[in-house]
Amino acid sequence: MLGDPGLQAVVLNISLERGELRLNGFVSYVCYTSNASSYASLPGGIYVSVTQLRVSPSRNQLTVIGCNALGLMGGAHVARPDDGGGDEYATGCYTHCAGLNSTDPDGSPCAGSGCCQVPISPNLARVGTAFPRNWTNSAWSFNPCFYAVIAEAGWYSFRRRHLAGVLGFVNETNLRDIPVVLDWAVRDGGCPVTAEEKARRAYACKSANSECVNSTNSVGYSCYCSHGYQGNPYLEDGCQDVDECALRRQSRYYEDMYPCKHGICINTPGSYRCRCKAGTKPDGTNFGCQQVLPMAAKVIIGLSVCSIFIMALSCLLVIQFQRRKHIIEKEEYFRRNGGLRLYDEMMSRQVDTVRVLTVDEIKKATDNFSDDRVLGRGGHGTVYRGTLDDLREVAIKRSKAAVDDDGGDGGGCKEEFVNEIIVLSQINHRHVVRLLGCCLEVHVPMLVYEFVPNGTLFELLHGGAGDGSRRRTRTPVSLGLRLKIAAQSAEALAYLHSSASRAILHGDVKSLNILLDDGLDAKVADFGASALRSMGEGEFIEFVQGTLGYLDPESFVNRELTDKSDVYSFGVVLVELVTRRKAVYDDGSGEKRSLSSTFLAASGRGELWRVFDREIMDGVDDDAVAVAVDVLREVAGLAAQCLSPRG
Structure with missing residues (x-):
């Protein structure tokens, strides 16, 4: 109800997205026939009987129009559940001007010269405006009437003609067009947290794609559709997906809001994505899909790719050469260490008690000679614990010196080494650790013994x-x-x-x-x-x-x-x-x-x-x-x- 309690408010519009109602407002005025005699006045106010509604403090303000006028606004805060009652509230502002031409120009902000404005307090369901009794009007000759109005912030624009004439502002303004904004919220407390609390309090945000936001204007909460959705959050399935791609086709405004220049817009639940075509940058939602590079840059990139390909090919050739060199080196070590001689002996004597292992088998068995595999170190070399492919545990001795360090053929020393390998491999005694094999593909031949587990x-x-x-x-x-x-x-x-x-x-x-x-x-x-x-x-x-x-x-x-x-x-x-x-x-x-x-x-x-x-x-x-x-x-x-x- 507005002004007179018998006057019903007219709803101008309702916004679910903002949780607001816009109603027609009122004007409070007083007119003077002399410096101290008033002949017409109309106090006014807003009386909200619906408990969910409050006068919006962020969307409304008090505006006072006149010269040397003091406009007052008063009301009462709605009682909070924790204090048992509401306190009284009052505010106002004063204007000053010596004449019509001394006021601020038309369209100026209301800063006190011809009009003034002040914000209002939150948590108000009842508020009224008035002017003090026995107030004198020294400017009655050119400004016979003062006006006070509670209206939506930004609605009023100052005009000097509003000061002149009797009820000039009222006659020019259609009272039904003065907007006042009310905040709407569920007033049974803040947003519930637990499912139990939601069930007990009949949680109002029914849509699965909605969010609860605590009210900033007294105790309560409002429901809003999540980002990318629109509709009524107070209904099940009330918040529906916004088809950003369809909106982009409707107007340039939505094209700017949901950018996807030169790309393919694909709607997704609660959002959208912009797929760029081949040859364009894949960042359509921020800067649009743009050509990656001009022709000159493409030529440079092509030359760079060719250079990289040549370098990669060179690296592969070097790696292949090194690999081949390594194979030849292993074969040479095998020959120098008497490997061919050992094979001949094994074939001719049918010796099957010794196994010739490759260096790759040794590395695999010892985790590439990991320190965690070390059993002991001595004057002759290092002993590693290894596991062969047949899961047999062995001890692998890596000697510190080669059989022949001069790089020559080896001669009799190689023959002696092979003979000792054969002799040692034939030892079969329960209190002697058996020699199981050897590796001859390295500069330093390695011996493989049975593993004895107890130190x-x-x-x-x-x-x-x-x-x-x-x-x-x-x-x-x-x-x-x-x-x-x-x-x-x-x-x-x-x-x-x-x-x-x-x-x-x-x-x-x-x-x-x-x-x-x-x-x-x-x-x-x-x-x-x-x-x-x-x-x-x-x-x-x-x-x-x-x-x-x-x-x-x-x-x-x-x-x-x-x-x-x-x-x-x-x-x-x-x-x-x-x-x-x-x-x-x-x-x-x-x-x-x-x-x-x-x-x-x-x-x-x-x-x-x-x-x-x-x-x-x-x-x-x-x-x-x-x-x-x-x-x-x-x-x-x-x-x-x-x-x-x-x-």
Whole structure:
């Protein structure tokens, strides 16, 4: 209801998209016949009885027209659910001018000279305008009437003629054309969050393609169709897809709103996409589909493509050449390392115990020699754990030096290498690690052994690998286990020295080269090192560093390994077993000492009990202690004989 409560409002239009109603408004005025005498006045107001409606604070404003006029606006805020009642509200503005020609020009903003404007407060359902009583009008002679109107912002445009004459503004303005905007919202609270709350409060946004937005004008919410949809969000299926492509065909306005210049518009749910034709840029929705490049640029690109093609072809030729070179190189290494000789021997003797592997098979088995595959490192090279194509676990030794470093044919050294490969592959003893194959396609031939899973004797005794590649917890080792390992190792060395098809010198006997299987049975590994390698002076020094404490003094002086070298090294392993000390150990004062020297000195003084492992008798039954002591004396005597310079 507007103005007089008996006057019904006329709805000008309704906008679901904005959640607004536009109604006809009213004018409040007062006219004067002298400076202080008024003869006609009409107060007015807006009284909204529908709870969902509020006077829009962002879309309306109070406009006062006159010279030296004070227009007032008052009302009451709608009571909020949390405060129990609404507070009173009042505002207004004042205009000033000395005459019609002293006001701002026609069309000027209402800044106080002839007219003024102020915004209104939110959360209003009742608002009225009026002028103060006993107000004098010093400009009544040329401006007899003052006007106050609540109307849509931007509707009024100032004209000087509105000041002149009695009710000049009212007579010129059709009262039914003054728009006032009301906000519409669901007033039972803000947007519900949970499904339970939506069901309890009869959630109004019914369309699946709608969105809920909290009202900025008092408590409540409104429903809007999602972007790309239009219609009534308060109905199921009320929000329908906007066909942007169809709109583009209707007017230039929509062509600018939904750009797809020189492209093919394809409507999609809630949006559209612009597919550019071949030869144009694929960005039709932003800048339109444009030709990619002019002819000059196309020529340049064509030349560039040709250049790239030539470069790529050159690279492929280089890669092919390098690949062919690599194949030839592998074939040359295979020939130089005695591969053809080995094949002949295998065919003529029908030897099937050794397998010749390619370098690609070795790389695949070791994950390209990954550090994660390293089992150990020593003076001769690095040992990797590998998995062959038949899923068999193997140990692959990659030596540091080639058989023949001078790049020549190899001669007798190659023949010797092939002979040793054949001899070693025929070794079949339960306490000797078997040689399964070799790789000859590299500068450094690689040997493939059976994999023994339970680490080395060094790890068992000292709790870690000598090269630091693996760690093992130090655990008690019984006398019986030590004697078993010693006996099995001696049996293996005796087999190599005398029982094989031809005598084989180990050359590197030490606890690191005695492996243990799942049953803690000993398997001697890395045998035949001296026969398979001819060492120069620098290599011999490196070899000595790798076997420090195990190499007999005579071999060190003569730089020559013999069967006595293996015997001496085995004696050091025996002492290592009964003392559980390393071949070169720390005596506690920071000094490094030779275990063999310490043992021989203690034996000479008759004080072997001082160097024996204190835990060696743990687990020995009381009635077997005497026997164990006798056995230890015999082992110590045997070790002393092995270490004796007289042999």
